[in-house]
Amino acid sequence: MKWFTPAVVLCALAQLCACARVLVVFPVASRSHTLLGDHLVNTLLHGGHNVTYITTFTRVKAAERLAVLDISSVTEHDTEQDSVSWVSELPWLPSARVLQAGARTAQRALRHPRVQALLADPAHQYDLVLAEWYYSGLLAPLAAVFECPLVWYSAVDACWLNVQLVHEPTSPTYFVDPMARSLPAMPPSVPDRLYRIARQAYLSTWVYYMTQYVEAPAYYEVYQPAMERRGRSPPPYEEAVRGGALLLLNSQPLLGQAAPLPHSAKYVGTHHLEGAQLALPKLQAIVEDAQHGVIYVNLGGAVSEQLPPETTQELLRVFRQLEQTVVWRHRGQLPHVPGNVHLLDRVPHLALLSHPKTVMLISHGGFLAYMEAMYHGVPLIGLPLKEDQFLTMDLVVSRGRGLRVPLSDMIGYRLKEAVNEILSNYSYRGNVKAVSQILQRPLVPASQELLYWVELVVRSEGAPHLRSPALRLTLPERCHLDVAAVLAMLAWFLTKVAKLLKVYWDDYGTDCDDLTDKKIE
Template sequence: MKLPMLLCLILLYYFLSVVDGLKVLVCYPLPVKSLSILGQGVVRHLLEAGHEVTYMTVYPLKSPPTKNFRQIDISSNTALVAGDQMLSIEFILNNKLEKTPSRDIQLFGQEAARMTLNHENVIKLLEDPNEHFDVILTDLLESELYSGFAVVYQCPMVWVYSMGAHWQVLRLIDVATSPAYDPDYLSSNTNPLSFTERVDELWTRIQWQFFKTFFTQPEERRIYEAVFGPVLAKRGRTLPDYEDVIYNASLIFGNEHDAVRNRPCTPQNFKYIGGIHIEEPVKPLQKDLQDLIDNSKHGVIYFSMGSFLQSKTLPKKLIMELLQMFGEFKQTVIWKFEDNSLQDVPKNVHIVNWAPQPSILAHPNVKMFLTHGGLFSSIEAVHFGVPTIGIPVLFDQITNVNKAVLNGYALKVELSHNLAEDLKAAINVMLSDGRYTKKAKELSAIYHDRLTKPGLALAYWVEHVVRTRGALHLRSPALHVPLYQRLYLDLLAIILTTTSALVFLLRRMCQKRNGITYYGQKKSN
């Protein structure tokens, strides 16, 4: 090959490979604080990659970046959870709520989408004809209404899912996985499933699909047409069908990682980015916490029930029992507790209203993590190699804790009025058995043994989607094959029809023959 031709090819490759700073819309509309942590991680990595980010959020950043960044404040969405008794652990405990109905979560996601798309700041954005974006990244939880943004701006759509590879999201880009081995994200069942568990998972999926098909999705279609129809009409364009739009995503990012066992198969356009919210290196601890952990001769036990469910909503009697129980240990206990009114706190118990969790877990003196089992906390435990004791309450926490136990680095304690006694027994087991710490370190090594860190992977795949105009080459052909073809129902129909016809003909032939001859003579009537 001649040198000029080689140079031309190199230059051509360079210009096709490089993506200038993109204009990215990142949408995090749900009034769930932990989800906003994932959104902030997405924003941070896109900014570091040199892109311009518009961040639609319920929790605006108090100290936002000054370059290539703007916020669209939709904080009024918090009204959706204001005064919600489901946020009280005491209410959940007293009413023995064990599982959140999928119907309720569908309605929650739908109402959040309705509030977001009708927010004055969002309407202002949509009605500005000068606005444009190169790609849309938005949170995905039970509602696909935000896919309308990609229609307006005629750009690729990327979902960011706060959990792992579950059938509810995989169905948007591929064939939904089987309930025989892929439990629902709200389920307490773990693989391998028994017969009754398989039936339970199938029934759960049928219920979810029934309500989605006949109630949620028709209403979402109406919202989609009411919001995006007029916007496109002003731009001289016709609104595409809702069902075509929701299945047109280029990519889904899943907030999970390769160290987790029993993950279902995923198509090429599903990418794991678990741990993207964790800053590296972690921020240093403030001096009082740093000194406290450094000087804890027997190590530290860290306890947090997360940001969505808070320790202060535990029953008062149970709080006092937990304090008394923690006081019996020689280890220092750091408890994230959102109230300063606690009395008679033992000397070894340190109360913090807000804990810099990753910075605490990163300290080598932390012996274990007592957690509600939220996915962000679960990922952080694996990231830093800290064994956990899970106290699941609702949502996906039961699934996450069960997975952690299955992976060998966790113990599970049921939420009950006997929590203090049960938790004490679990802490003693974990302090005396080094296998949990060893397994946590092993999983952490697997977690970190990846070709690309999650933040860099996210930036690369977003750029790849834009570079390739929607990454059509990554999409699964199964999404466009009708169910009857995937199950070979047409072939089954042909076989049954042919078999029935042959049986019918054989019976007629036999009847006809029997009508003509009867023991060698013509049969008389």
């Protein structure tokens, strides 16, 4: 019994060490982003960790080890309508607007009084900062303030914009940004490669401008007082941004571009789908009575209400001609609604997708909706509007998992044609069922893998063994500009030597001719 008390003490100390203090920051005012943040927080809580959660709104139940910093007031002057009002401009400057929105979102969150109070109090200490990447690196210096490792979380698929946080920018030949309208052609043609390279150069210029002239001044304004209170000076902004230990990607190779990734980037997609409640308390009777199946329409947020009245009536006209029951997530009432169409303000999204009678999802084509449809084996028809939705739907169409319908004057005809194609062609359902079987049978559940990597970063104090050596290189070294300069100088030197040899050879030849002439004389 002499060893019993020390053993209990050691076990208690081990338990305390395993209980990390994690600061989770999800500043984007979107229910889809909040859904991911909520599940991530629940995963950390179930792992025994203490969590401080900065969010615009949350549905996480109150817990003893959870502190929520509500920053919802930052959205008072930023409506969802504002975010879709510039859809028509996307073909011209798609990503520049998103980069600006990302920096604006991060600045609003950091300037919120509750976040400022957190930064101003040196008593607050954390073992890890887990921040959502939304086209800005302004949340990264939180880790420098609290002197702890940083883990990034990206709600979108891997792209060179987020991978460069933990690695070098990847080739645009096979790895495009989320705002691209289509996947790279394979094998890529010369014009396609020229376009992709020019696009990445254009966006890189915008990233440089945002980093140096928008984010860097905000960085010193927000973080310098907090670091000075702790007796430190702020590091260079680029150093803070590229100091992340890990990048967690809400995707899977089967769903996204499946490009090669560094060791410090990990796929954790579908983590929010594990253990979800799949009950249909109010829709059970409607679904059970659907003899020909259910078509689920969810265009996301307030998009349905913002559609022109002519487009809405055109959609209802198409739905009226279908044998299937249509469940449309739509706020408010509409005139002349067919008997087979049910308008609902709230729909148990995952429960309806998982029901065997659901034969199709009509969505805006966002990556999260695509992931959820594939996880439950439901073909997808996408009506892309903005951001990554165009690229997502190109992924869907290219892999035979659904169809894309552009929002145009002929939307009724094209939507009816797409619905009939998916209902009559079993290959779409066969393809998504194959994807569903793979996603639902992973080697390790995604939430467990997520928790493992987060805890590894805490235990190893930043997981330096996963850090990419590319982060130690400067831009000239990564692009081999210095080597190119040496080769250019060598080429210049050799041309000069060649010219000297030519002059010498010409003079030598002339002298030889003169000697020959003298001998003949």
